[in-house]
Amino acid sequence: AQSVTQPDIHITVSEGASLELRCNYSYGATPYLFWYVQSPGQGLQLLLKYFSGDTLVQGIKGFEAEFKRSQSSFNLRKPSVHWSDAAEYFCAGLFSGGYNKLIFGAGTRLAVHP
Amino acid sequence: ETGVTQTPRHLVMGMTNKKSLKCEQHLGHNAMYWYKQSAKKPLELMFVYSLEERVENNSVPSRFSPECPNSSHLFLHLHTLQPEDSALYLCASSQEVSRWPNEQFFGPGTRLTVL
Numbered sequence A: 001a002q003s004v005t006q007p008d009i010h011i012t013v014s015e016g017a018s019l020e021l022r023c024n025y026s027y028g029a030t031p032y033l034f035w036y037v038q039s040p041g042q043g044l045q046l047l048l049k050y051f052s053g054d055t056l057v058q059g060i061k062g063f064e065a066e067f068k069r070s071q072s073s074f075n076l077r078k079p080s081v082h083w084s085d086a087a088e089y090f091c092a093g094l095f096s097g098g099y100n101k102l103i104f105g106a107g108t109r110l111a112v113h114p
Numbered sequence B: 001e002t003g004v005t006q007t008p009r010h011l012v013m014g015m016t017n018k019k020s021l022k023c024e025q026h027l028g029h030n031a032m033y034w035y036k037q038s039a040k041k042p043l044e045l046m047f048v049y050s051l052e053e054r055v056e057n058n059s060v061p062s063r064f065s066p067e068c069p070n071s072s073h074l075f076l077h078l079h080t081l082q083p084e085d086s087a088l089y090l091c092a093s094s095q096e097v098s099r100w101p102n103e104q105f106f107g108p109g110t111r112l113t114v115l
Helices: none
Strands: A003-005 A010-014 A019-021 A024-026 A032-038 A045-050 A056-058 A064-068 A073-078 A087-095 A101-104 A108-113 B004-007 B010-013 B018-025 B031-037 B044-050 B053-057 B064-070 B073-079 B087-094 B110-114
Touching: A003 A087, A003 A101, A010 A019, A019 A108, A024 A073, A032 A064, A032 A073, A045 A056, A045 A064, A045 A073, A073 A087, B004 B087, B010 B018, B018 B031, B018 B087, B031 B073, B044 B064, B044 B073, B053 B064
Parallel strands: A010 A108, B010 B110
Antiparallel strands: A003 A024, A019 A073, A032 A045, A032 A087, A056 A064, A064 A073, A087 A101, A087 A108, B004 B018, B018 B073, B031 B044, B031 B087, B044 B053, B064 B073, B087 B110
16 A cells, blocks of 8 residues: 655754654655645645656755655755744655545654754 | 635634635646645545546545535535534645646645634
8 A cells, every 4th residue: 555654753953953854655666755844824835856867856945855765765854954944844655546646644743942 | 826825714613604615726727635634643635626526535524515616716615514623624736637747736724623
């Protein structure tokens, strides 16, 4: 079955520290992969996406993600976190078939300490 | 306006009320979606519309009734809801349901509280 897993429910980092949020998928082929961010009370904003090609993808707000086929992972990274990055982050996979379903992970809530 | 808009942004209703959520997309897309986001649960797909035709109903109770009068507008009619239906309801659109890849664009959501 197709699934997307975010193992970390909550993560707390200090401002200026590096960040890595984990995402794994389960699927027979490579899905298209996305990272979204959601600030409190807001909708989803697309940070970046991976369709094919270069496995290191650059996104907005200084984020990047690396696709690793061998690990079925698509981890999100940022070298230096800002207090404004505190939000919830969702990894999602687009799986082919039918109407090409977008499946979300459960989300990781990021807190940033000053 | 651009992108996907949703109104109202916040809604409080009693269990006996009837209300509607509205979504409008200005992207020229042919597919629209309703998602529910409850506290501590992953986003759940509720309905999918392609060219005004419903193509997916993800086992949603009948107290939620979607309507898609044209490819730019999507409604979610609410009737006799329960407190557990309180959630953020997100609308999304994409070019075609069967297009690959099918990138979805999300609206800001409607925060619904059922008393």
